């Protein structure tokens with residue numbers, strides 16, 4: 001078999017890069033070994049504001065301009081709904097937080113997303129002594145359904161192999177690569193935390209963080225927005241809500257833990273005053289980088305292998321933008337921004 005590209009890993013990074021290839025009529029085959037689950041378990045939120053400190057998310061405006069049409073296009077391609085527009089309400093815990101909110105509303109980068117008032121409406125299930133601040137232009141991508149549907153779409157055209165990619169089977173051959181019976185020009189690695197097994201890129205400074213989420217059934221909870229407090233509570237419909245997420249920098253497994261669940265339940269009980277039942281509990285490893293920026297670029301020695309990783313806590317917003325930048329870098333010689341390029345770590 002002869003293809004232009006091999007892609008290793010089909011989470012949000014692999015999906016976004018393969019769409020670039022499809023658009024440009026490049027041939028490719030994807031390898032997926034189902035070892036990582038970050039994209040499938042993700043909350044799927046996109047939100048241009050860091051709600052702890054009311055500061056802008058890095059590059060958010062630029063990323064949203066590319067991400068929103070990208071997911072619209074996925075909906076058209078696959079005939080399903082993935083993008084659910086939903087506001088985010090930040091629960092205030094003090095007058096000081098309210099004041100900080102108004103101060104942030106004056107920031108020109110944030111003002112188009114933040115509503116400059118305190119929402120005092122009552123919602124069954126939540127005590128909000130100090131009210132809420134509302135963020136708009138936010139939403140949730142159903143990443144699990146999107147990735148599942150895209151797998152099926154690639155299966156139909158025989159573009160995905162459910163196999164472990166074996167790094168030691170790569171033969172570099174002048175401008176070509178031979179991998180088992182496949183001849184290709186380029187390999188793009190999109191393995192998320194799986195990068196730790198990749199001999200070409202494993203030294204890059206990841207600071208991965210395990211995250212856990214639960215889904216609850218709470219028939220009396222009356223919110224149609226994402227509530228952000230010590231955890232987020234996200235409506236899914238049918239009285240179901242996703243609640244998350246934990247951060248654990250020590251545990252490197254994707255196994256849901258008793259401690260993770262306890263942490264979420266403790267926080268949740270301090271917010272909700274209605275009964276609920278846990279119906280699902282999932283976990284994954286976020287491929288976070290030390291400086292909280294993506295890892296994009298070609299290998300310094302082997303110029304026909306590339307990396308698309310480091311999407312961290314915001315893969316939904318970042319993936320479409322950086323996939324495009326990597327494609328243009330490889331095919332059109334366009335420079336990568338220094339802040340996303342893996343070159344920033346090459347001299348360290």
Ligand SMILES: Cc1cc2nc3c(=O)[nH]c(=O)nc-3n(C[C@H](O)[C@H](O)[C@H](O)COP(=O)(O)OP(=O)(O)OC[C@H]3O[C@@H](n4cnc5c(N)ncnc54)[C@H](O)[C@@H]3O)c2cc1C
Pocket residue numbers: 008009010011012013014031032033034035036037038039040041042043044045046163164165166190191192193194195210211212213244245246283284285286287308309310311312313314315316317
């Ligand atoms: C609990 C939790 C909540 C989150 N919530 C949000 C959120 O609300 N919004 C947001 O934007 N982001 C969120 N994230 C972060 C988001 O999930 C990540 O940024 C994103 O999914 C990373 O995508 P990826 O494709 O780089 O990695 P992954 O999703 O890990 O995909 C990598 C893929 O490569 C495959 N693979 C690895 N090694 C090999 C190999 N050798 N051979 C073949 N296949 C291989 C894996 O099986 C996997 O499918 C959350 C993450 C977690 C864990």
